Amino acid sequence: MNRDTSRELYDRALDVLVGGVNSSVRAAPQPYPTFVRKGDAGHVVDADGNKYVDWVMGLGPLLLGHDAPERVTSSVQRRTSEGPMYGMPTEVEVELAEFVTRHVPSVEMLRFVNSGTEATVSAVRLARGYTGRSKVVVMEGGYHGAQESTLVEGDAEHARPSSAGIPQSFAEHTIPVPFNDRAAASEVFEEHGDDIAAVLVEPVMANKGIVEPQDGYHDHLRGLTREHGSLLVFDEVITGFRVGGLACAQGKFDVTPDLTTFGKIVGGGFPVGALGGRTEVMEHLTPVGDVFQAGTFSGHPVTMAAGLQTLTYAAEKDVYDHVNALGDDLRDGLRDIVDDKGLPYSVVGTDSLFKVVFTRDGEPPENTADVGKAAVDRWNRVFRPQMQERGIMLAQNQFESQFVSDAHTQADVDATLDAYDDVL
Template identity: 65%
Template sequence: MNHERSRQLYDRALSVAPGGVNSSVRATMPHPIFAERGDGGHVIDADGNRYIDWVMGYGPLLYGHDLPEPVEAAIQSHTAGGPMYGMPTEIEVEHAEFVARHVPSVESIRFVNSGTEATVSAVRLARGYTGREKVVIMQGGYHGAQESTLVEGTSDSAHPSTAGVPEAFAEHTLPIPFNDVEAATEVFAEYGDDIAAVLVEPILANNGIVMPVDGYHETLRDLCTDHGSLLIFDEVITGFRVGGLGCAQSALGVTPDVTTFGKIIGGGFPVGAIGGTAEIIEGFTPAGDVFQSGTFSGHPVTMAAGKASLEYAAENDVYDHVNRLGRMLREGITEICAERAPEYTVVGTDSMFKTVFTREGPTSAADCCPAGCLQDPECGRYGACPKTGADVAAAETDRWERVFWQGMKDEGVLLTANQFECQFTSYAHTEEDVERTLEAYRAVL
């Protein structure tokens, strides 16, 4: 493939943007591919190369690059009314009502502008509601670019994971391993009276896709209840992808006190949201004393796109379609890995999928989860499958980025460029797209 125009655009971007990008995850090697337009489940780059797109904007594009007519009409009707008003609109009330009807944890909701803003606000709310300062997070979890969670290490030795975050923030953050019931119990035994919240992705979705082991979230729920702490589910990625309109919490059967959203809840436009019980969410100003505000919060075009997107999914076979394709991909990749790389682990659920290049595993795929790791103790791979962020980080991350991703790109299949970000099916994808992708896997793996 020719990428000359992308290279030229990157050269220009380096002169006016740090690293030539506006989000660090886009800084692929040897240079980013610049997109020109989308077409259903495909994307065309600046050089005219066409790819099957499984990145899907890192999750928000449930319908791919072509929106259903009712969604497009809703967006256009609200765009025609003007850019924005700085005033409440009926559409934000209707969207809030729809979400509250379908998501178990949500009675009240505050719309914001990004997933990061949602998690920042949720942590502030938890501290204000409980009068406590410490927050438990998962090692390898991701909750956006915020100081309270850009922290690594252990609960008794935490430190910032990036320059620019004061050590004082890390003092109030308690990282523990995901899926480790003993670690969760111990951190509450030591700090329980000081813990404002546990902030956790119901499925680690920014770290190779790690499913929870049986009983893990139930343990977190019980610990939070017993100690008066809030359980916050970060469903920025899993929301309205796992578990359909009820989100991952409905699929797992665990109801958090607070849920953060992004991506699909805005129909592909910039968005975030914090939902939960009315008692807790009304801690935000002006109802309560936890300050939260934003000029573009509840933007009418975003609200229209989000509401119409979810309504269309409720009335059509959207989740049946995307979940079926997701299963086809995971099953097909599992078969290919069994032949060519049995140590690798296929992960994902519903419309999410990924292959983690784990270094160890059984030489036979017999009796293994056929469509993505479910953390089944009866599975022959159970001891080798990733259960924490550290397990994913120990995989062949360089091989994915430097060899595999490059090879798939050359085959016309666009995957997320690192080992950690997950991939997504959309309503615009077809069985033919799946088959072509599996052919590329066979050629490259």
């Protein structure tokens, strides 16, 4: 497979973009990333004209695939032709907010922002402002965007920043605990309960290999936060409007958080974030309350139009039936391949998320530490490049999720399973 143009573009990019990319994960593929020219339904075409079945799907936002339905594209084009943005309110942002509040159990009010990171930054600030407390509990190895309060590593007793440029004083207010460990969560509340503003958790850990919650785990967090007067914050930037359909993962697991953060699908493929929750909590944001939050591009009319039409289309068509059925076919087929070959790998995922984690003992990961113990370099440096040579584009590394879209077909699934069978 000829990839000369991608190599040449990366060489040029190294002179003008830090690391040759605008988001660090894009530099992960070795020896250089693939530059994409265009999308086509459930595929992408690279700068050299090679076509791949695409399971990256923009890292999640493209529920409908690369070719949006006419109602989506026409709405985006109309909004753009009327002027891209105004710095003033528009009807479409109200309509999208009304849609979200109708379908997501926890959301009574919304504030649109511009990224998942901005949404989680705002959620942490709001939780601290609402409770008057400082500490935030997060899951070890979880990711909630590029923000100081959650870029931490270590454990509850030895939290430290996971990036240069963040003072240790930030980490002192963040308490990491292992996902699915009820005892660890209970212990930190016993010790710090009076100063914990919130627990921030992905309903499904989807930034490090896909780790699902054990039965009752989120109920346990819900009970602890209520008992101690803290907020439960679900980070549904990835799972929102993908896991659990229109009710999101909180609907699937029947646990209602106090706040929920969104991104990706809620903007229909355009830059977006959102923070939603109970009115009592949300009205602590300015201009009603005293927790400051604002943004020039928040509620951008083009993004709002794309998000509204994407979600309306998903509600009216059989989108979730289709993507979840293909997800089941992928996971079932992958389990058969792994079992037939006697490999100790784990097939993980739910709904339209899937992944093969190169575990060493055949046990599905219970937390992100288990994923970190897998054969990460083998997946990144040996397995993924071979899949790409066979026309299958997988996530940039072992940790990122893979996503099914409405544009994928059974033929895409079959081709992918054939490639897995060949490479594994």
